[in-house]
Amino acid sequence: MSTNKNASIELKTINDFNDDLLLYTRKEMIPKAPLRGSFAVQERAQYPCLDEVTASRRDYYKISFFSKGTGVFTMGEDRYEIDGPTLLFINPFELKTWRATSDVQEGYFCLFTDLLFESQPSHPENLLQHPLLQMGAKAVFKLTDEQSEYLQSIFRQLLREYHENAAFKQEAILIYLKLLMLEGKRLSAQVQQPNRPMSAAQILAHRFTDKLEKQFPIEYSHNQVSLKTAKEFAQVLNTHPNHLNACVKQATGRTVSEHIRQRMLLEARLLLMHTDWQIAEIAWCLGFEDPGNFTHFFKNHSGVAPHIYRVH
Numbered sequence: 001m002s003t004n005k006n007a008s009i010e011l012k013t014i015n016d017f018n019d020d021l022l023l024y025t026r027k028e029m030i031p032k033a034p035l036r037g038s039f040a041v042q043e044r045a046q047y048p049c050l051d052e053v054t055a056s057r058r059d060y061y062k063i064s065f066f067s068k069g070t071g072v073f074t075m076g077e078d079r080y081e082i083d084g085p086t087l088l089f090i091n092p093f094e095l096k097t098w099r100a101t102s103d104v105q106e107g108y109f110c111l112f113t114d115l116l117f118e119s120q121p122s123h124p125e126n127l128l129q130h131p132l133l134q135m136g137a138k139a140v141f142k143l144t145d146e147q148s149e150y151l152q153s154i155f156r157q158l159l160r161e162y163h164e165n166a167a168f169k170q171e172a173i174l175i176y177l178k179l180l181m182l183e184g185k186r187l188s189a190q191v192q193q194p195n196r197p198m199s200a201a202q203i204l205a206h207r208f209t210d211k212l213e214k215q216f217p218i219e220y221s222h223n224q225v226s227l228k229t230a231k232e233f234a235q236v237l238n239t240h241p242n243h244l245n246a247c248v249k250q251a252t253g254r255t256v257s258e259h260i261r262q263r264m265l266l267e268a269r270l271l272l273m274h275t276d277w278q279i280a281e282i283a284w285c286l287g288f289e290d291p292g293n294f295t296h297f298f299k300n301h302s303g304v305a306p307h308i309y310r311v312h
Contacts, residue, residue, distance in 0.1 A: 038115035039173060041155070041162045044069070044107040049098060060111045061133050062090040063180055065151050068106040072099045073140070080140045085148035089132040089139035089184055108155035112177070116170070127177055132184045141187040150214060154179050157217050161274060168273040175270065205251035208233055208244060212259060216267050221281045228264075228287040230256040265301050268294075272310045279306050 044066070066086045073080045076094040090096065114128055132139040143151065158176045161169055198206070211233060215225045227233050233256060234241040245256045252259070264286055271282045283294030298306045 039110070039112045039162070041108065041110035041158045043159065044105050044109060048105045049100070049109075059092055060113045061092060061128065062088075062109060062111050063177075063184075064088040064090060064107070064109040065155060066105075066107040067148055067152060069100070069104050070102040071105075072101065073097070075140075076136065078138070078140075082140075085143035085145070087141045087143055087147075087151060087184065087187065089130075089137065091133045091135060091137070094135055108152070108159065110155070110158060110177070110180075116174070127174070127181055130181050130184070132181070132188060138191070139184070139188075141184070141191065143187075146214075147183070147187070151180070151183060153217055153219060154183075156219065164274075166274050172270060172274050175266070199251075201247035201250045204237065204239065204244065204247040207237055208248055208256065209252070209259065211236065212263055216263065218267060218271065218285050221275075221277050221285060224285050225264075225287050228260065230260070233260075261301065265298070268298055268306070269302070269309070272306055279310075282306070 044064075064087075066082055066084070066088075068084070069082070070084075071082045073082055073088065074095075074097045075090065080088075082088075117128070127133075131137060154176055158173065161172045161176065166172075211227060215227065218225070227236065230241045230245055234244045237244060241256075248254070248256050248259065254262075268282060268286060271277060271285070272279075275282070277285075279295070280291040283289075283291040286294065288294035288297070295306055298309070302309060
């Protein structure tokens, strides 16, 4: 796409983005971000990008997910033709342009600045240091249908948190951002090392972690995880539990049970913080037929009972 090199480079801010929404929404805009001007997430169909965006910079980071639509995107010296499910990580440092080539533009996007992290200085991982958000990063990824469905579920959760003023809202947003970043790392590893042979243990460990992660997030109270134990995972992976555990431990440094426990615990915390489901319902969704067993599990690994965690 040609650009006028003599034209000035426009700087767009996250507050400009929020102000722009007022131009084509009839309802009053109520700030939903954890901190004003620090985070926003929207559906592309509802708040589409302009058909053409000339060379510009931003004061915010952006993760953009296309589920449908085509267009031409440039960042720095790289040019990408977007066609179908695609995930983009966009930093504020490099020049960008965009030109839509189809009327249909579906998916989601989220914007965030360093202000999002100011109230949590002790947060163990500053997501702004993620390699896909740095200058020069190759951060545009074509997606399979399975990857697209998984990312849509994460964005739906982000959108829900953004539009609801629930307790621990900012913490939940950071968790879902971290999940987006994790998926970006996986996609990046596949692109950067397409021909690097994996050992049999690594292949089996990858299949296990993929099966585990694809059970989450739990979006409805009638959904229940189907795989909860090492034996159940081994059965669907056509291997012996001891062999699965040995391979996963060799490849990741953690046992199968540790992976399951940590992911179950993360989902339990999210459901306690951001739903009004009864604890018995959450227990059932996570595969605990007896709510007492769930309470024991949660207290043993979190230090507090589920109902105490929820109110704090």
